[in-house]
Amino acid sequence: MSSAPATHNYTDTAHRLIHQSKRSILTSSLYNYDDASIREITRECRYLNGQINSAIDALSNLTEHSLLDTDKPSLAQLTILTLSAQRNKRCLLAYHHHRLSKLSTLYWQSGAALAHLLNEHNGSGIRQLISPHELDYLRSYASLITQFKSPFLDVVDISSTSLEPPKDLHISVRVVRDAGLIETHGGPVHFKIGQRFMVARSDVERLLVQGYLEEVE
């Protein structure tokens, strides 16, 4: 209470994280992992813990009867401190849950291509946006998925974006980003920006997912 500015209340920082998550959902974009806020919240929790302990110490000397009669303010303070600590915890959990589910979604959206997601997604990749722990999470998540799908990969690839049966074997695509020379079933095709091709869907599924190509009707 002493170190924080006058306008600052407990759990304000945690609320900021929640707002951030909300914004992230609304704009469907991934923000930077807010390390500074996380640290500040944990610090706040530790401080709260100290306060709670000292309040309990002060109160534990009194009998139960006198507690209700004499020291209502201390009791109220204890309640508030506990609630704040618990709120911080819930916010942190919510924030991280949001982050992880967002990361998983991105992972599936990019066709289970981890390297692409980390380095090239939307231009620069998401590696800069995530914490080391999240990176570990993504890696082990990816390895789990690979482990799971590999026995039946020859039948269906569950990591391809849509599992609906395609209407056509071939699709018309527009190149929105230079993809270079791509090896297809029929031979190599050079995808250059601005051009249009009609190609076999299976050949370019990945490029579609990764945003190099765009389907046109």
Place this chain on the structure above:
Amino acid sequence: MLLAPPDTSNPRIKSYGSAYKEIINTSRKRQSSANAVVILAAPDVDALCGVRILVDMLKIDGILHNVRVVSGYAELENVRGEIVEDPELHSVVILGFGSLLTLSSQFALHSGVTVHLVDSSRPWNLANAFGGFGGGEYDEAKVLVWDDGYYNAKEMEDLKKSWEALEYDPEDSEDDSEDSEDSLDDDSEDDNDNGVADSDEDANPPAKRARLNPKKARKKLKQDRQVHRSKLSKYYNSGSSHGMSVSCVMYILTVELERAVNDLVWYAILGLTYQYISAQISRSQYDDRYVLLRDEVARLNPPTIGETVTNPDDYSISIKEELRFPLLRHWSLYDSMIHSEYIASKLGIWKEGGKKRLHGFLAEMGLPLVQAQQSYAHMDTDLKRALPVKVENTAPRHQLVDLSYPSFVRSFGLRSLPLAAADAVEAINALLQAATGINIYVDDGKGGGELFSNVRLWEITSLFGNTVDNKENKRNLTFFGQMEEGDEDITALIKKKNDERSWERNFWIAYDALNNNVSRLRASIPLCISLHRAVLRTGASLIEQKVIRNLSLFRLAILKEGPDLALFCNPAPLSRLTKWLIEALRDRIVSKTKGGKVIDPRTGSQKRLKDLPFIVGCLNEKTGTYLVAGMTGSTLFDDARKNKLGTVFHDAAESTRTRSKHDWFDTAVVEIHGDDLQDFIEGVQAGLAESNY
């Protein structure tokens, strides 16, 4: 090799269908990539519609392909270099350009490749039409020219004989090749190998006779060659004209394959209408093909029996007489009339007197001015219904005959009011010319006048689905290290990058706008209107300021200032301005001639003067060059003349050593270095005098 249009009486003759099936079969035999079939298209409305039809066909057959837009000869070189690399390549379809290229050798591809040439502009390069069997010493590509059968068989046979006589003659081909023109002779030696077999088929093989009586035969041979040569040069130098549109040829293919549907006939209609309203073909040519398409429309759109209720999914095409007022349904009657070339020329709309005459015309029709200036959608229904009749009754009194022409109208269910073919063409054309790359202001205010007008800079909206490009370009630029992320000029550079290839983007924007989702076409109507306004504004100011010079052999206007310079630095808008000026001044000059003010110095005849070619130049402020376009006017409205200026421009640039650039498929458009303009114009004058125009 020349490919005749399908003939129902003789189905065994190789025709479009068999050529198409050849593409399909080759594709299926090898499991080929998307690079194996390449479609090269010129960025104009006709080629665009042709591409759509062909792509639809290929889609049905599941043939992988790749469409490339080619803006000019320089770009063609790039594309050629790229596609040749691929050993898979087996078919190249050229839509809307290339009739003058010697495809087999100039466009050298390896022998496994077949080049299909579908182009409306004439003359053909005869080497494509009669040669081009592939193989040979240089391992050339096979060329198939999809002909429309406009020249009758005998004329073609005649030309073929002459061409073969010159082309395959093994003797003294170098002696007298210096006075002949055209690319034809450049590669006459190339084909000697496969030519031997062909010349044997001739009734009198020249080589055999030469052996019998050498001297006499040689003399005879020389005379023969002279005759042949003059025949060919007559064919080539008669000027450029237009045959059947690419989209109509493609449509005939679909009929032959029995896959014609409403969408495809609509594309064919657009191609034909484009040719007509841009004066590439005459009214009689238009009528010929209109009849064909009308029958198709009638076949595919059976009349509804009983009462007609608007069906929300009604995409039918109906046959209708169209008034010659551009964008009438999307504008006000008054504006539409003012911007109509026909009215402009007949009434002299750029002058106060012309406006008065127009008001008189409207009054005589019983149309209040308030109603006429109201946007068409809000005009009284009674007046709208009565309009065609009223126009027909009143117009002849103002010397306005032929104010309507037969055309088509397509319904778009409940999405939009029915769209006339001419309006759709205008909308697509506007997108092709100015969707990106040009700064142009459009007015969204729906006829609200000055007060409620909503002028904004035209930009392509998310409706057109092309908005990601900026972001992508930025990424590409930063990715390839061309510039740093934080660079100040990044937006400027992106814009430049976009503008450089704007024709390609525009082509695809227009291509996408051509589907059943009519909202894109509707969104481009303001752009159309702006282009119309710019043409009228500039054209009128050129006339008013008396910039136009009436020279003895041609008329010349040089545009050096004004708000629309940037627009008219592009070939298509400049050609449009030229056409407007021709239309607008046709009747003016004729009446002047009758007054005896202008008389041809050589012949004194009035007839020669009337169809003087018109040359318009426009200063490009950025580069300091002039873009010069020429067009041959015709004496009558609704008539098309062969444009001889292409060759004249070319020769003039050569003879005066002008720093020039002929990069466009339209040969009568050339870019001239600012300092050389005067020399060039003099060269053109000399060239025209020489060709005895």
